[in-house]
Amino acid sequence: MIEKAIFYFFAAVLLLAATLVVTARNPVHSALSLVLAFFSSAALWLLIEAEFLGIALVLVYVGAVMVLFLFVVMMLDINLSVMREGFARYLPLGVLVGLVMVLQMLLVIGAGVVDLVPEEQVAAAGALDGNNIRLLGSVLYTVYVYPFELAAIVLLLAIIAAIMLTHRRRGDTKHQDIAAQVRTRKADRLRMVRMPSERDSDS
Amino acid sequence: MNALIELSWITAKIVALIVPLFLAVAYMTYAERKVISSMQLRRGPNRVGWHGLLQPFADALKLLMKEVVLPQNANRFLFVLAPMLSIMPALAAWAVLPLADGLVIADVNAGLLYVLAMTSMGVYGIILAGWASNSKYALLGALRAGAQVVSYEIAMGFALVGVLMAAGSLNMGEIIQAQQGPIWNWFWLPLLPLFVVYWISGVAETNRLPFDVAEGESEIVAGFHVEYSGMAFAIFFLAEYANMILISGLAAILFLGGWYSPFEGLPLLGPLFDWVPGLVWFLLKVCLFLFLYIWFRGTFPRYRYDQIMRLGWKVLIPVTVVWLIVVAGLSLGEVGPWFS
Numbered sequence: 001m002i003e004k005a006i007f008y009f010f011a012a013v014l015l016l017a018a019t020l021v022v023t024a025r026n027p028v029h030s031a032l033s034l035v036l037a038f039f040s041s042a043a044l045w046l047l048i049e050a051e052f053l054g055i056a057l058v059l060v061y062v063g064a065v066m067v068l069f070l071f072v073v074m075m076l077d078i079n080l081s082v083m084r085e086g087f088a089r090y091l092p093l094g095v096l097v098g099l100v101m102v103l104q105m106l107l108v109i110g111a112g113v114v115d116l117v118p119e120e121q122v123a124a125a126g127a128l129d130g131n132n133i134r135l136l137g138s139v140l141y142t143v144y145v146y147p148f149e150l151a152a153i154v155l156l157l158a159i160i161a162a163i164m165l166t167h168r169r170r171g172d173t174k175h176q177d178i179a180a181q182v183r184t185r186k187a188d189r190l191r192m193v194r195m196p197s198e199r200d201s202d203s
Numbered sequence: 204m205n206a207l208i209e210l211s212w213i214t215a216k217i218v219a220l221i222v223p224l225f226l227a228v229a230y231m232t233y234a235e236r237k238v239i240s241s242m243q244l245r246r247g248p249n250r251v252g253w254h255g256l257l258q259p260f261a262d263a264l265k266l267l268m269k270e271v272v273l274p275q276n277a278n279r280f281l282f283v284l285a286p287m288l289s290i291m292p293a294l295a296a297w298a299v300l301p302l303a304d305g306l307v308i309a310d311v312n313a314g315l316l317y318v319l320a321m322t323s324m325g326v327y328g329i330i331l332a333g334w335a336s337n338s339k340y341a342l343l344g345a346l347r348a349g350a351q352v353v354s355y356e357i358a359m360g361f362a363l364v365g366v367l368m369a370a371g372s373l374n375m376g377e378i379i380q381a382q383q384g385p386i387w388n389w390f391w392l393p394l395l396p397l398f399v400v401y402w403i404s405g406v407a408e409t410n411r412l413p414f415d416v417a418e419g420e421s422e423i424v425a426g427f428h429v430e431y432s433g434m435a436f437a438i439f440f441l442a443e444y445a446n447m448i449l450i451s452g453l454a455a456i457l458f459l460g461g462w463y464s465p466f467e468g469l470p471l472l473g474p475l476f477d478w479v480p481g482l483v484w485f486l487l488k489v490c491l492f493l494f495l496y497i498w499f500r501g502t503f504p505r506y507r508y509d510q511i512m513r514l515g516w517k518v519l520i521p522v523t524v525v526w527l528i529v530v531a532g533l534s535l536g537e538v539g540p541w542f543s
Contacts, residue, residue, distance in 0.1 A: 002206055028281070028334060035327070055316045063323025064353060067330065071349050074334045074342070133313055133373060176509070 007047055014040035027073045035066045052133045216308050220297055228444040229259035235497050242501040269433035274336055277430065281335035286431070286438035289328020293445040296321035300452050301376050303462045303481035314375040315363055318453060319356075322408065325446060326352040329410075329417060329427045332439070336430035344426025347508060348410060348417030354515040355404040361523035362401035365394050365530050366457045369541060379461035384540060385469050389460035393533060393541045396526045398458045400519045402495075405450035407515065409443060411496055413503035414511055421505075451492030452485075459488045 017040060020033035038061045045054035140148055233248065233255070240247030248255035273279060299314040301307035311317060326349055333345020367373055369390055370381040382389045391398045407414040418426040428439045455461060462481030466472035506514070534542040 026278075028278075032281075032331075051311070051313045052316070055313050055320050058320040059316065059323055063320060063326075063356065067326055067349055067353055070327075070330055070334075071346070074330070075346075178513070 003047065007044065010040045010043045010047070014044065027076070028070065031066065031070050031073050034069075035062055038062050038066065049132060052136055213308070217298075220308060221294060224294070224297065224445065224448070225441070227448055228441055229263065231444045231448065231493060232262070232440075233259050234493070235500070238494070238497045239501050242498075263437065266433055266437040271433040271435050272430070274338070274430050276337045278335040278337065281331050282430075283435070285328050285332035285335055286435045286442070287328075288331060289325055289442040290438050290445065292321040292324040293442045293449060296449055297452075299375055300449075300456065301379065301461060302485055305376075306482065307376065310374070310376060313373050315367055315373045315378070315457075318375075319360060319363060322446070322449070323352075323356055325408075325442070328439070328442065332431065333427035336427075338430050340423040340425075340429050341427050343423050344417045344429070348427060351410070351414065351417065351511060351515075352408055354512060355407040355519075358400055358515055358519040358523055359404040359408060361520065361527065362394075362397040362404065363457065365397040365523065365527055366390060368527070368530050368534060369394060375456055375461075379456055379463070382460040382541075383463060383467065384460075385467050385473075386460075386465040388467075388540050389458065389463070390541065391458040393539065394458065394526070394530065396522050397530075398454075400523050401458070402454060402492075404515070404519060405454065406496065406499060407511070409446045409450055409496075411443075411447065412500040413506050415505060416508050416511060447493065447496055448489065451489045451496070454492050455485060455488035461485055461488075 014037055017033045017036040021030050021037060024030040024033055038057060042054040042057040042062075045051075045057065236258075237247045237255075248258040251257040251261045273282060296318050298308045299311055299317050301310070329348040329352070330345045333341040333343075333348070336342075366378060370378040372378055372381070410417045416422070416426075418428075423429070428436055431439060460467075462485045464473070464476050464479060464481075464484050466476050533539075536542070
């Protein structure tokens with residue numbers, strides 16, 4: 001009973017937040033609504049005992065991705081009237097994309113279990129009694145190890161590409177070279193001069 | 204009916220944790236002022252109560268009675284929401300911290316992940332406070348804080364990955380049980396570089412000196428909370444100190460064996476200290492880290508912003524990556540008392 005009530009509460013919050021993401025006038029409010037949507041869906045995942053997924057969603061999307069999002073949105077000076085201009089014109093296309101997405105969802109749910117890897121193999125890996133996370137890890141690193149490694153390599157490539165595309169070293173910026181600072185010796189900076197402490201001409 | 208009883212029991216447990224936590228926060232401010240003042244050869248607060256012991260309450264009362272000023276062009280909703288967003292995760296993370304054997308609100312399997320997720324949400328309070336105030340200093344502080352916290356979270360996460368590799372569990376209680384034994388059985392020794400990295404990034408995560416560019420009194424006045432006054436300001440303060448105690452508690456649990464005595468299982472000293480409850484050992488370890496916080500504040504000058512970023516990305520993260528590989532080797536070779 002209580003679980004059902006909690007589910008409907010979080011589901012309602014999720015839908016409300018998702019609507020706000022597209023309808024809010026202020027882009028910062030939109031980004032924050034997206035945060036709320038992520039958080040509510042994480043709560044829904046916790047409810048079906050997928051605690052690893054739920055917490056990972058909060059950790060990755062709420063804790064890191066959306067912070068960077070907000071960061072950028074906060075600094076932009078977005079003209080809202082320009083953004084709203086083509087709303088009616090693009091509406092049919094948007095509705096079409098939405099419908100396709102709903103259809104895809106229905107197909108996935110209707111198809112039941114997607115049979116990518118023989119089921120008994122997965123069951124064998126998950127046979128050891130243990131918690132959700134241990135199970136996930138044991139399947140991920142045995143049955144699905146190659147797709148997993150492939151995904152890791154793709155991500156690494158994406159990181160490197162993103163950095164290479166955006167990082168330009170400007171010549172005119174002041175830059176601290178820590179290695180050079182550490183390498184300096186006393187002789188590089190200091191010259192000892194021997195001279196008499198008094199001169200006759202002064203007196 | 205049963206559900207109702209369970210609910211009230213959980214609420215009672217939460218209250219039993221939060222009230223002492225707030226007291227600890229209050230006396231942390233007092234301890235900080237006392238310790239800093241003695242480092243600077245001053246006396247510190249000594250007027251209110253015996254040796255100034257009632258000073259935190261006097262401060263709280265003063266802040267309660269002050270007006271909460273809403274800046275004219277501020278975004279009202281977010282301006283009020285930001286302090287709540289900063290204190291909520293600081294308190295929520297305490298749910299999974301075991302204070303002694305079995306003394307924990309929620310003994311969940313994904314405890315360590317949960318703590319990481321909660322602490323990573325604290326940055327929203329800071330960013331939103333800075334943006335909603337509609338002030339240049341506040342926005343600068345918010346941007347600095349956002350970049351800093353996101354960067355150091357990575358180093359911190361990697362350090363915690365080392366702990367979970369060594370313990371073989373994400374459950375806080377099991378992590379502590381994996382460190383059973385005297386002081387050299389605890390994880391600080393095999394994971395020493397990760398311990399240091401964790402602690403440095405913990406200090407940076409809480410925006411404390413020497414990493415307090417988000418506030419930077421001498422550069423941007425008070426950074427993200429420059430427009431806040433009264434209780435709203437006090438809540439930011441509460442959140443900062445609650446976070447400090449949280450990071451210290453985590454350090455004690457993950458690297459210093461939580462509730463275990465440093466003489467656990469030794470022939471003569473072990474039985475001698477058996478009467479000390481585990482809670483006392485845990486609190487002593489937390490106090491050690493809290494003192495380190497104050498000590499840092501009293502002795503280190505503030506880092507420059509680009510130096511902070513360099514330290515986080517180019518020093519701490521590579522160190523953790525290297526040591527993760529070493530930990531993997533140690534645990535394959537079942538080295539010492541830690542990995543057998």
